[in-house]
Amino acid sequence: MERSRDGKGETCRSRRVEGSDAFSSERILVLNPASGNRDHAPAVESRAVEHGFQVHETTERGDAEQIARLAANAGVSVIAVAGGDGTVHEVVAGLYDVGALAEVDCAVVPAGTANVFARRLGIADIEEGFRTIERAETRRFDVGVANDEPFVGTCLVGVTAEANTTTTDEAKRRLGVFAYARTALRLLSDYEGRPLRVTIRDEKRATDDRWSGDVFLLLVGNAAGFPAFRGLAATNPEDGRFDVLIVEDRPTADLLDPRTMARLFDDGPITRREGSALTIAARRSDSVPFSLDGELRLATEIEVRMLAQRLSVYVGRDYDLVSDY
Structure with a gap:
């Protein structure tokens, strides 16, 4: 010491x-x-x-x-x-x-x-x-829990999750945040999606919303933004709810166009929901790669739940509950 x-x-x-x-x-x-x-x-x-x-x-x-x-x-x-x-x-x-x-x-x-x-x-x-x-200045943030592991930002399944977790440290040092975009573009042309069943529960309204299909990207957002989705604000990390986005198809944009990552999913079918808990299950026996705040995990079923306003976090002068960052 x-x-x-x-x-x-x-x-x-x-x-x-x-x-x-x-x-x-x-x-x-x-x-x-x-x-x-x-x-x-x-x-x-x-x-x-x-x-x-x-x-x-x-x-x-x-x-x-x-x-x-x-x-x-x-x-x-x-x-x-x-x-x-x-x-x-x-x-x-x-x-x-x-x-x-x-x-x-x-x-x-x-x-x-x-x-x-x-x-x-x-x-x-x-x-x-x-x-x-x-x-x-502190605020009480929600914390997500996926298979008994907490996350503060995102739980991701699909091409973005796999890009986040396969980008090398050397590429991140050399290219910064653009390293993730480069990896995602490399994966896009061959990515076929993940066959999943998704149940989104809203405890406040006592409803279940069920979805099944091939997922190109599934994003469960807690304290997160959506820079690749035009017109979508950042999630509210204090409302006790997740924002859920399901993108079904590979984007049709030119993958060699440098503007692709900025409008990656504008033209594909997007399902957007909110809820306080989810079950994400593989429709086959294969394990599904998913990431929690960028950290890779594997499971055939992912149980996601919310711990509302549990974590005390210092926020910056420019912190805003709902605006884009």
């Missing part, structure tokens, strides 16, 4: 945090130095120490989840996350595992490739992340 010269904060670079005695501050920052283009760690660490955070660096997948779990048990009150959507996902999973979603305030310092969740919070960059922490 390295202590800062002014004593305000400290940095922990141990490979694994082993117990609650590793936390000497009520405010910690989980730093993933491998996120994004990998050049953010010194600046984030310096700013975190200035703001009185104890910094814990991750060195491998799963570290952020373990740090969050142990920090919550140690009574830490604020966890900031400096990384991408995958690091945020791990921290939320750690809090969920120990039943601490409602007990710890979460902050995001965007340092990943896409930073989808940070943008939904109205946080554009690292400096804005720290300004948001000092403003200390």
Whole structure:
């Protein structure tokens, strides 16, 4: 462990945090130095120490989840996350595992490739992340749970999910967010869709909406936006409901046109629904790849439920419940 010269904060670079005695501050920052283009760690660490955070660096997948779990048990009150959507996902999973979603305030310092969740919070960059922490305005966000794993942004099935999870780290460092678009375009020409049965339950209205067919893309949105869908606003992450989009057909747009990703699904049949719970089941015995906040999983059936207004999150000055980002 390295202590800062002014004593305000400290940095922990141990490979694994082993117990609650590793936390000497009520405010910690989980730093993933491998996120994004990998050049953010010194600046984030310096700013975190200035703001009185104890910094814990991750060195491998799963570290952020373990740090969050142990920090919550140690009574830490604020966890900031400096990384991408995958690091945020791990921290939320750690809090969920120990039943601490409602007990710890979460902050995001965007340092990943896409930073989808940070943008939904109205946080554009690292400096804005720290300004948001000092403003200390929090909101209670919904948390989705898919097969007992939480997600804050999206649960995806289909071509976008597979593009998100097959894009290489090297491509993300070189191309940034355009790396995902390039992978999606490569998959589009051969993608045949996934045969699924989908049941969308609305507990408030006590209704079930059933759908069956071949899915090109299924998006369950919690705190998310729809940049590829013209005219659709970002989801409201505080209303206790998911936005569900089902795209059945491959888009007919020219896949070599650079504008394709901006209007990818404008001309295909889209089913849009809202609900508080879903069952997504494969119509064959094959496992279905799906992603939670960009993290790949496999299942023949996915049960999705809502934890309404469960997670306390710092929001940026530009945060808006329903506008596009």
